[in-house]
Amino acid sequence: MKFETRAIHDGQPTDPATGAVTTPVYQTSTYEQDAIGKPRGYEYSRTGNPTRAALEQALASLESGRHGLAFASGVAATTAVLNLLGPGDHVLAGSDLYGGTYRLLEKVFRRWGVDTTYEDTGDVARFAGAVRENTKLIWIETPTNPLLHVADIRAVAEAVRGRGIRLVVDNTFASPALQRPLELGADIVVHSTTKYIGGHSDLIGGAVVTSDDEAFSAIKMYQNAAGAVPGPWDCWLALRGLKTLAIRMERHSRNAEDLALFLQKHPSVERVYYPGLPEHPGHDIARRQMSGFGGMISAELKGGYEAVQAAVGKLKVFVLAESLGGVESLVCYPPKMTHASFSSDERAKRGIKDNLLRLSVGIEHVDDLKADIQAALGER
Numbered sequence: 001m002k003f004e005t006r007a008i009h010d011g012q013p014t015d016p017a018t019g020a021v022t023t024p025v026y027q028t029s030t031y032e033q034d035a036i037g038k039p040r041g042y043e044y045s046r047t048g049n050p051t052r053a054a055l056e057q058a059l060a061s062l063e064s065g066r067h068g069l070a071f072a073s074g075v076a077a078t079t080a081v082l083n084l085l086g087p088g089d090h091v092l093a094g095s096d097l098y099g100g101t102y103r104l105l106e107k108v109f110r111r112w113g114v115d116t117t118y119e120d121t122g123d124v125a126r127f128a129g130a131v132r133e134n135t136k137l138i139w140i141e142t143p144t145n146p147l148l149h150v151a152d153i154r155a156v157a158e159a160v161r162g163r164g165i166r167l168v169v170d171n172t173f174a175s176p177a178l179q180r181p182l183e184l185g186a187d188i189v190v191h192s193t194t195k196y197i198g199g200h201s202d203l204i205g206g207a208v209v210t211s212d213d214e215a216f217s218a219i220k221m222y223q224n225a226a227g228a229v230p231g232p233w234d235c236w237l238a239l240r241g242l243k244t245l246a247i248r249m250e251r252h253s254r255n256a257e258d259l260a261l262f263l264q265k266h267p268s269v270e271r272v273y274y275p276g277l278p279e280h281p282g283h284d285i286a287r288r289q290m291s292g293f294g295g296m297i298s299a300e301l302k303g304g305y306e307a308v309q310a311a312v313g314k315l316k317v318f319v320l321a322e323s324l325g326g327v328e329s330l331v332c333y334p335p336k337m338t339h340a341s342f343s344s345d346e347r348a349k350r351g352i353k354d355n356l357l358r359l360s361v362g363i364e365h366v367d368d369l370k371a372d373i374q375a376a377l378g379e380r
């Protein structure tokens with residue numbers, strides 16, 4: 001069946017006990033066993049919960065993977081994957097990375113002897129050249145946060161095939177509705193379901209999907225052992241979000257394409273980063289590996305930080321907030337918000353300038369979004 005149908009039905013049959021059409025919220029910590037050593041499938045909700053299982057199955061299906069695992073947050077999912085590693089292992093990561101992933105690699109995993117180096121993914125041969133003898137994991141995002149660089153997933157997978165290295169793609173910015181890394185050769189997909197999958201800015205969650213049985217067993221063991229699992233309500237909200245993911249992503253993408261063109265022509269805007277723009281360096285790759293260009297835009301404003309502050313102060317529809325991927329449009333200033341965990345040197349090295357704004361374009365009417373931006377950038 002097609003994506004849109006699977007999003008609504010996979011992992012979510014009508015409830016066997018009552019016929020309820022919607023997967024119930026199984027708000028229970030434990031389960032009756034028929035006899036000692038004879039549970040009916042569930043024993044304890046850290047280990048497994050039917051609402052969570054529905055979400056895990058649905059996510060696996062949508063990412064074209066065999067196994068899905070849900071976590072209490074995106075960084076909990078990231079932590080679970082990084083726990084495949086041990087002291088002495090090396091991670092090769094893309095240089096334009098979610099700030100929290102960078103913090104985890106540098107502030108937590110480095111202390112346990114996991115070394116990470118960062119390379120631009122734009123030139124795949126050069127990126128793959130940074131693989132070391134002890135490299136066990138490659139971690140990339142595409143499109144990236146906040147500069148929306150595009151990495152060629154298939155090319156990276158092919159460049160490192162057969163070397164015992166797992167390729168992980170953080171697919172949060174695209175969502176499985178627009179891009180499915182496992183189909184392109186990645187081994188593991190990670191999500192912050194907080195973003196597009198939840199889609200309504202009302203939950204924190206994460207997920208891992210893989211068809212690698214060995215990685216799945218290890219991550220599942222870790223999920224139960226470390227215990228960063230989502231509660232049934234959050235799983236239910238994520239499932240509810242999933243059902244409309246495809247149509248939301250269509251509208252997010254359409255609105256963002258329209259706004260990117262509008263911003264590009266605006267005299268107060270210095271530069272626009274959006275993979276849907278033909279002059280974006282990753283445009284052709286994005287066209288090939290994504291079915292839409294997504295709802296995220298970054299832009300540099302003329303006039304530096306003062307101009308950014310003034311514009312943000314005037315926006316009325318775009319809400320100043322961290323996060324992304326909800327139905328409502330948000331604006332964020334990466335240097336002081338999402339990317340504050342990078343030093344200013346690190347930011348400069350990565351090309352994150354002081355006049356950068358990031359927009360999460362919602363599904364409001366695009367005319368209202370344009371009018372809001374026009375009013376904010378207008379009189380200067």
Ligand SMILES: *Cc1c(COP(=O)(O)O)cnc(C)c1O
Binds near residue numbers: 073075076100172205
């Ligand atoms: C938000 C985000 C995360 C972390 O997810 P949380 O749910 O906030 O823990 C990881 N990667 C990307 C790309 C994100 O945007």
